[in-house]
Amino acid sequence: MAGRLFKGAEYLITQATKTDVFTPEDLTEEQRQIASTTEAFVRDEVLPVHERLEHQEPGLAASLMKKAGDAGLLMIDAPQEYGGLELDKVTSALAADRMGVAGAFAVSYSAHTGIGTLPLVYYGTAAQKERYLGKIMSGEWSAAYCLTEPGAGSDAMGGTTSATLSADGKHYLLEGTKQFITNGGFADLFTVFAKIDRKHFTAFLVERSFEGVTIGPEEKKLGIKGSSTTSVILEGAKVPVENVLGEIGKGHKIAFNVLNVGRFKLGANVNGAARAALAEGASYANQRKQFGVPIASFGAVREKLADRVADLFAAESLVFRLAGMIDDRLATLSKETPRYYEAYQQAVEEYSIECAIAKVFCSEVLADVVDDVVQIHGGYGFTQEYKAERYYRDERINRIFEGTNEINRLLIPGTILRRAMKGEIPLQGEVMKATEAMMTPSLDELDPADAFAAEKATLAGLKRAFLVVSGAAVQRYADQIKDEQEVLLALADVAIQIFAIESALLRAEKAAPTLPEARRAAMAAAVKVHTFSAVEKVAAAARRAAFYVAEGDRLTVMLAGIRRFTRYDASGLLGAKRRLAQATLAQERSPL
């Protein structure tokens, strides 16, 4: 991609253009083929046995993993020298997206290919990769990741699992219980985090067959029932010293770095689920008759479809833009670089803010989608006769795992402000400019030749709104801001929506010249519908933040500024919603 290389969070202080973003319309033919293979895998292998999977038929999930391995779906991120494909993050996101339809198996797949495989890829020694990677890529072995403990969830470092070197120095003996381990029931290899001598947080590669490893019973869950979730009990589990993964005492790097990729791929994954749920909703709306007509003819139903399709459009735009950003940065690295994966981690870490945004935004879009899809189904949506019910239950976990949405939200402004204080992003200067702009109303004319002039003008305002409120928050709380979670959450909401609005807008602008008229019109409608609702959210969050951090005259000025910065001319909104709903109902899926 020829676009500019962005720093993390730079989108908040600069104007990106359409050439800076990767969009789903830019996919290559190979990438599209990989998407079709993933679709075919889900359609032919997973969905026909889905009911059996939901009842946890023994051996079934592991056999599906093997089939995914045969299709090459487990080797996307693995290095070529070990037989992997080492494809770009766009491809990896695309596979995750298409796998999203597979419900519970999508979770098994993500755990295996993400947190199950990546620590080994990034931190494994040649001998470790030689020993395990082939088996994991082929699906002969399934993989799991063991960080959470009964007393340590969000506080991941607060675990008590310990590791002690054996008297002969050949083994570490692991003691403790890991909880909520995805794939636990059938995984063969576990990446386990434990503290050596109760101090040095370290990762270990633990085989299921190692002495002292016991797998707990399956959890009875609200959703994703077809995935395996167990505890892993370590009672003097004997792990050979050569199975220490990465450096002793540096386990936190492993634990956290793989989460960035995990979060962004979760975004892609839930988009696939949202697309499937929406299609279900649209087709039901066409079939179901009330008052003698299909409920698809009612504005109340149409508006839901339009709003959700627009949100999904933004979610997809955001994930692929981010995938492209990561790929562009990774492309600057040479594989010959000594400590390649360290540089690689830094490159991904650069976008930890955007990765958290992808996780939060997309999982919440899915939540809205499944809620509306149940609602469109009415009473039937509450029964297990229809898929809507399962989609609704399966959705919930996405706002909890890979870091709760609260943890991810806190991380967004937290990281932005920390980087600003280190001088990595010139936030201070931009805050001053924005504050100045708040005092002096600008009279910029909109470019009538630009189809998205209104959105662009608003976007510039939203960024100023973010700068003004975050500047005020820092001024008020300084270093203590990290303890003011309510303020941070409000700032996060502003930052998240801005990235989404901008990604959707730039995608539509970039794709426009290549699209047939009807699709172009649907995209423009999606931009308007999404921008409108997102701007409302930004305005509410920014006002909330203003009330939290300011008072008196300062507050009055700030509220007036926010009002001006969050102005959006959404003329034609109703028409846009109707057009979008019409196209969705005609195709019985997202038309974008």
Next chain:
Amino acid sequence: MALKILVTAKRVEDPESRIRVRPDGSGIVTEGVSYKMNPFDEIAVEEGLRLKESHGGEVIVASIGGDAAQIELRAALAMGADRGVLLRHDGPLDPVVVSSLLAKVVEQERPDLVLLGKQSIDDDQNQVGQYLAARLGLPQGTFASKQESLESEAEQKKQPGVKLAADGKRIRVMREVDGGLETLDLALPAVVTVDLRLNRPRFASLPGIMKAKKKELKDVPAASLGVDLTPRVIIRRLAEPALRQGGVKVADVDELLQKLHQQAKVL
């Protein structure tokens, strides 16, 4: 005993898309329609690959069309075919022209076996395979199927349903006919068209997709083959089938008889 096999991979509208006729009846609305390889051709490609895997040889995949047709050729290469031939031609075709063009490919490539879908799911004509065999004077086996089910062990093991004789000179084709199955022994070279229950095609693996990029795809202008490209069959107008009327409930057999007689006019 290695077999040289020619298979076809036509680009067709994806049956999952909603197909609508243009208001003027000149064709279908292509907006929002996605495309894929004709599912019957996919079965032919799969059968070709299984034969090659059992007996060795080469699978060549051919299609006729413009740039877009390369996508399905690449898809067949990604499944495992060895090389592709695109007969470049834009504009309408009919089975007469298609079979003439394919006959040229057969003359050039001299395969032992030609495998085609029994029909393509766009206009469902079911003629090309038969025409092709007749043009070349080759034995033909149409609607190839097999006795084993698609859940059978043989299918799990991806064994070919078309069986090569021990001497490598004949194939045995089980074909679906009205009222049962018929077995044909055909001398090679032969033309076989395949039916739905012959096999379940594999999907392209990711390594397959990456390898396909490097495989040979020959681009031959159809006009260079000395074939009259004017279609004999011309499509004048397309129309949607009439909407089905809703059913009615009848009170008793007498009313049913009366309605069948007077309204449906079938009695």
